[in-house]
Amino acid sequence: MKTTLERQMAQYMQYLTDERQISPHTKDAYERDIQSFVRHLSAEGIEQANEVLPVHLFHYVSWLRRQGRAASTITRHKAALRAFYRYLIREGEASKDPTMDLEVPKSDPKQLTVLSIEQVGRLLEAPSLHTPQGIRDRAMLETLYGTGARVSELLDLNISDVNLQLGFVRCVMNRKERIVPLGEVAIEAIRIYLEKSREDLQSQSSGDKMQEGQALFLNRHGQRMTRQGFWKRLRTYAAHIPDMPDLTLQMLRQTFAVHLLNNGADIRVVQELLGHADAATTQRYASIPEKPNMKEVYSSAHPRAKKNK
Structure with a gap:
């Protein structure tokens, strides 16, 4: 049986396909990144969007760094999670956004x-x-x-x-x-x-x-x-x-x-x-x-x- 977060992630993927009409490759990248985060939360016993705190995001990003993920990959994970939570807030599926203080560096030509x-x-x-x-x-x-x-x-x-x-x-x-x-x-x-x-x-x-x-x-x-x-x-x-x-x-x-x-x-x-x-x-x-x-x-x-x- 799917957890609440897994159900919400599936709904978000459907939204990206039907309304945002993003390419299959972009959708797959978002899905992999969010799925990785949901699995990480599940291991900590967290299954509800409103249970997620900024500290959980900090631990997750730290875990990605320990895994040797490239900085660009970590930035992509952050961007995917921020977009996911913006969707949850807009749809009334979450009442607070733990990603608000998550720094997603903008592209710098230098x-x-x-x-x-x-x-x-x-x-x-x-x-x-x-x-x-x-x-x-x-x-x-x-x-x-x-x-x-x-x-x-x-x-x-x-x-x-x-x-x-x-x-x-x-x-x-x-x-x-x-x-x-x-x-x-x-x-x-x-x-x-x-x-x-x-x-x-x-x-x-x-x-x-x-x-x-x-x-x-x-x-x-x-x-x-x-x-x-x-x-x-x-x-x-x-x-x-x-x-x-x-x-x-x-x-x-x-x-x-x-x-x-x-x-x-x-x-x-x-x-x-x-x-x-x-x-x-x-x-x-x-x-x-x-x-x-x-x-x-x-x-x-x-x-x-x-x-x-």
């Missing part, structure tokens, strides 16, 4: 870690082109850095979202769609993956062939690549590269933006490429000059927009 062009090159060339998985990983990394897409957007891509002939990819986030140019290097990496690797991976599937037939990037079981699976592969490659900073799943997206801006891209074009609704979000990287053509800016400013001759 603290953003950005890879150098040389580091990006070593990372993107780390996957072997002699295995189906390596060919896929090269295509995924080239697409991620080549488009600045969110990891959830990358994993949600279907074959129909990519037009290699015209050189663009269609990204969808919270039912909002944007078209992003693909550079020649990314186009070639995806083409090789589709011709030499994807069919081999799909042959390993024992699930819904119709649904999996739509997914662009497949795992070794022939199913759509998961966030955890991709993160594991990324860490493995980074671990073998000297002087590589601790990677996060957002780092290639941040690096994409900074490299474009450092090469003279207009910030409003970068805003469109990243899918930022508010220009202030993109202003973390630079100030706003006059806006030129998006495709021209991308082709001239992105380090891997063209293949080496």
